[in-house]
Amino acid sequence: MNELIKIVEAEYQDVRAKMPDFKPGDTVNVHVMIREGNKQRIQQFKGIVIQRKNPNTNGETFTVRKVSNGIGVERIFPILSPNIEKVELLRQGKVRRARLFYMRAVKVKLPGLRKKNSSGGAVKEIRWIKILPNKILSTCPALCRVRPVQRLTSRLQKGC
Template sequence: MSELMKIVEAEYNEARAKFPSFKAGDTINVHVRIKEGNKERIQQFQGTVIQRKNPNSNGETFTVRKISNGIGVERIFPILSPSIEQIDLLRQGRVRRARLFYLRGRQGKAARIKEKIQVKH
């Protein structure tokens, strides 16, 4: 039984490895496959990650928030979803907490997140 679990976990880890590592506060671009009738296209959803739920498990999800026409839009994506084509990490945010729900009550400049400065040695 444990050998079977190891095989399944190895498959999930392989699927998870194709995405860059990101955390709450990072700005990402998620390429999602959308099926409309018999046509299929790729739609991009760019926004700030406000949480990652159940990290390192098979049911892991992440929530991305963006402002579209002055209205906040949030989408929850399962990390192992077959509809996710790719994830691009655009910028890393400098935040001090894992869940950024306080961003829901902020607008404009108050909702900005500072960018993490990469130190090169």
């Protein structure tokens, strides 16, 4: 029985050796095999690693988060999945936590407002609004009065 376990673990060690050493906070590009009927294609999922669960086990997973069109998308990938073609490490981030769930309170970049500077040229001003999760909004009555982003962005564009 021990020989069988050693054979299986040795097989998985080869897969682990191909993976780059990435940590939470790193930006990665995961190439995933997607099967649609008879067709196969590779889909890329680029985002920030939020967490790694069950490290150094066969059930190890990692969660990647990206913001697409203002909507946060998270995906959980098993390290030993045969559907993962490769994982590219694009940028290393420096964080002080192992679980980056605070990244779910996303900052959204609004369309820039243009103002004229003293020399007459237009300067683009970028405004950031922090979107808070619904749980926080429902527990804090002061934050419940915050308007939805659509109304807030239209007011900012009008100059209020």
